[in-house]
Structure formats: C-alpha cells, structure tokens
Amino acid sequence: MAAAPGAFSLREVLAGFQECVTEQREVLLGPYLCGWRGLVRFLNGLGAIFSFISKDAVAKIQIMENYCGGERREEYRTLQAMVRYELSGGLVDLQRRSAHPDSGCRTVLRLHRALRWLQLFLEGLRTARQDASTSAICTDSYNASLAAYHPWVVRKAAVVAFCTLPSRDAFLEVMNVGGPEEAVEMLGDALPHIRNVYGITQELYEQHHLLDLP
Numbered sequence: 314m315a316a317a318p319g320a321f322s323l324r325e326v327l328a329g330f331q332e333c334v335t336e337q338r339e340v341l342l343g344p345y346l347c348g349w350r351g352l353v354r355f356l357n358g359l360g361a362i363f364s365f366i367s368k369d370a371v372a373k374i375q376i377m378e379n380y381c382g383g384e385r386r387e388e389y390r391t392l393q394a395m396v397r398y399e400l401s402g403g404l405v406d407l408q409r410r411s412a413h414p415d416s417g418c419r420t421v422l423r424l425h426r427a428l429r430w431l432q433l434f435l436e437g438l439r440t441a442r443q444d445a446s447t448s449a450i451c452t453d454s455y456n457a458s459l460a461a462y463h464p465w466v467v468r469k470a471a472v473v474a475f476c477t478l479p480s481r482d483a484f485l486e487v488m489n490v491g492g493p494e495e496a497v498e499m500l501g502d503a504l505p506h507i508r509n510v511y512g513i514t515q516e517l518y519e520q521h522h523l524l525d526l527p
C-alpha cells in the first residue's frame with residue numbers, strides 16, 4: 314500500500330537527516346531543523362497531551378531558525394561553523410545560564426539529546442514484535458536517553474503522555490509510509506542517517522567539551 318498522494322509522510326521528514334550531512338561530514342543546520350519541524354508536525358498529530366513537548370521543541374527550533382535567518386546567518390550554515398563562531402566569540406555560557414542563555418550550542422545540545430531518543434525509539438519500533446506496545450518502546454527509549462536530563466515532574470508527565478500512544482501497527486500506519494512492512498523497511502533505510510548525524514554531533518561536542526552546557 315503506497316502513501317496517499319500529497320499526504321505527509323515520515324519518509325520525507327527523516328530524509329532531512331540524510332540531506333543535512335555533507336561530503337566533508339559537516340551538518341547543515343537548514344535541513345536538520347527542517348527534519349525537526351516535520352517531526353513536530355507528527356507529534357502534534359498524536360494529540361494535545363503531547364503539546365508540552367512540542368511547545369518546547371518548537372521554541373528551540375525557532376531559536377535556531379532565528380540564528381540561521383539572522384544577520385550572522387553565514388556562521389550558522391553548519392553545526393561546525395556555529396560551534397567555531399560561538400566559542401571564539403565567547404557567546405556560550407559554559408558554567409551557568411547568564412549572558413547567553415539561548416546560545417546555538419546549548420539549544421542544539423537539547424535537540425541532539427532528543428535525537429538519541431528518536432534513534433532508540435525508531436530502532437525499537439522497527440525491531441519489536443508486531444504486538445509490542447509502542448508506549449513501552451517509547452518509555453524504554455526515553456529512560457535510556459532524555460530522562461537523565463529532565464526533572465521528576467517532566468519525566469512523570471512524559472510517561473503519562475506515552476501511555477496514550479496507539480499500538481505498534483497503528484503507529485506505523487500514522488507514519489503514512491504504507492503498510493507496516495514498508496514502514497519497517499523505511500525505518501531500516503533512515504536509521505543509519507540519524508545515527509550518523511548523532512555521531513558527528515556527539516564527536517564535535519565532545520571535542521569542544523560542550524556536552525554538559527547549562
């Protein structure tokens with residue numbers, strides 16, 4: 314079964330994470346943020362209970378889009394250029410949020426951590442049994458990634474929201490890629506690219522000691 318014509322498919326959204334890596338292994342922020350925008354559209358379709366998550370994601374995407382479309386847009390074309398520019402200009406709060414509370418470096422770090430959740434979640438969905446619970450896959454992925462960075466109240470609210478997720482097959486359907494087999498195949502194609510973006514970003518942030526930015 315093919316996706317309905319003109320319908321919004323997760324395949325195109327995830328393509329953003331393939332398109333954002335250049336031959337020089339740089340990460341282009343334009344397609345990276347486009348990928349996130351598309352994911353938020355999916356999240357919004359899953360119900361109002363997820364709106365506290367999508368609001369935070371949108372706020373962070375918006376901060377980055379403002380940099381990417383602003384006066385210093387050349388410095389924000391790639392992740393590597395952004396790190397160079399912000400660090401050399403002293404534009405990153407390293408100890409606590411003060412003069413530069415919304416630097417590109419700290420904002421991308423939050424999305425980067427969420428990308429790890431996405432990777433684990435999609436891997437879980439792809440490899441789980443047909444009757445597996447999406448909510449359990451999502452909770453496990455969350456506990457193994459983002460949860461470590463969230464206070465108790467956020468963790469609680471997140472797990473309550475995950476309980477409303479539909480069954481695995483219904484979820485694969487929502488992706489609008491075709492039947493469950495096609496969705497699983499698409500995830501198999503897309504995941505190496507997500508892993509690649511995650512790995513490049515992790516390496517860059519490690520090199521510059523940016524993994525704990527407040």
Ligand SMILES: CCCCCCCCCCCCC/C=C/[C@@H](O)[C@H](COP(=O)(O)O)NC(=O)CCCCCCCCCCCCCCC
Nearest residue numbers: 323352353355356365366369370423424427430467471488
């Ligand atoms: C399928 C269900 C989707 C579940 C999404 C799992 C992620 C759960 C994240 C819970 C975040 C709660 C909101 C608050 C977060 C902030 O405190 C916290 C820290 O920010 P701060 O340092 O500025 O204070 N923010 C963050 O960690 C960034 C969270 C960004 C979450 C982006 C999630 C987008 C999810 C897109 C899902 C699409 C699924 C489609 C797959 C078919």
